[in-house]
Amino acid sequence: MRNAVWLGILLAAAVALPWAAEAAGQPATIGLATRILCLGIAAASLNLILGHGGMVSFGHAAYYGLGAYTVGILWEHFRLGEPLWGLIPGTNQLLITLPVSVLVSGVVAAAIGALSLRTTGVQFIMITLAFAQMLFFLFVGLKAYGGDDGLLIRRRNIVPGLDLREQDQLYWLCLGLLVAWLTLQWRIVGSRFGRVLEGIRQNERRMAAIGIATYRYKLAAFTIAGMGCGLAGALTANYLRFVSPDLMAWQKSGEIMVMVILGGVGTLLGPVIGAAALVGLEYALGGVTEHWQFFLGPILLAVVLFAPGGIMGLFRRG
């Protein structure tokens, strides 16, 4: 009950943020907050497999990049008026680009998961990283879509009832989708499927011994997580109006993982708070030094050593 009240207050504050930012004469804050929302979805999706399923995927940015590139490539073909492979027409309609991004990311996650999940431990970390790097280099080599220079999206996607060129409207769209995604994930975690996932994290051998074919459940979770991250990427592409292979580089995967750990592994809001903390840190330290990531190391070390539950863990204790 107390939690529900806090969530309500938090949500109200988040909804009011664009007005507050305008009133305070800080409209740039809205852009920063939009980035946090997008990365929050990405980190939350990783948390589903990392925090609840115990699967340490080090290639999660692959789906972030795929979601973003889906929007970019559909835009490019829309702009040129040439269908992809002579078959698939381009589009700038958000109601098409978002579901297609989620679908593409989900299909690729299912394929990569099907192979990676045959391994565990360090091998799993390395193989998910390897697949993400393969995709990274694939897009670096795709000169038709800008190669490593990336691809400009001159105009954000169109959606009935909203004008995404207005940054507060894009912000609210991202906020709505974040809330929807967190709600979905909250239900999943509490469902029968979520119980199985949680059991696999704690003791996979036990799960097999009660008759659970664990591989299928891990694969389903891996696919759902990839879909969520694809959604995050599609929104990011709209926010940035630009996509590049950097979105799926291993550094991005690392960043997303840091957000989860910083915010609190296995918690509902932790990944979003972690995203806010990291983006805020980058903003604050980035103004001081170009090598802001240098300071990230000690901070992360401190969290792992002194607050293993992340920022959410500190709240819980207090």
Place this chain on the structure above:
Amino acid sequence: MAEPVLRVQGLVKRFGGLTATDDFALDVQPGELHALIGPNGAGKTTLIGQLTGEIRPDAGRIVFLGEDIIRLPVAARVKRGLARSFQIVQLLDDDTALANVALAVQARAGHSFRFWRSAARDPALLAPARALLAQVGLERAQTRVADLSHGERKVLELAVALAARPRLLLLDEPMAGLGAAESLRMTETLRALKGQFAILLVEHDMDAVFALADRITVLVYGRAIATGAADAIRADPAVQEAYLSEEAA
């Protein structure tokens, strides 16, 4: 005799130069409580691992309810009614005792690709789980496994195995580490279960074994050196030399 629940023939498992299971054969009859005894390192746990599918044998046949299951993975064997308890308890330490059993009930109830409805308050899972905890006599249902005593965890291990509704229950040293009173209670719990399904009991506690077993197989260095009724095994000089005397020493 009736068709056995389990028939093992010519089972062999080698770990490098060590033969942990050596041309092993075993029948378990319907409703029978069959004890498997033998000194430490005889290969009892390795045998259970092969029966459940965790360990792949090098040769041999395992026929369960008339079906050759040697190629089936662990979960598929459990679905057919082959459940086990672990010598070293394997439970979900962060969850309560009740949640552990409820998850096992859920696993038996069909697939778990259900993504929306809350499982934690589902009476279809909780009611059978509570009944199982009552059956084994575990009172602290809402206590986290990490906070349970060793004895309580051994009892919980049994409840989780029972949730699978076994046709054959493989128990790997259910009394290991229990105090005298706890051992007696476990013996009574097993006696109450006896006859409902077949049980293969691996156990060092000879009082419990002789109190419960219909037949006993003695395993030494991976070989079954004797199989027979409890009294015959107790009297067998080869068995006494190989195992029972060592136990007494």
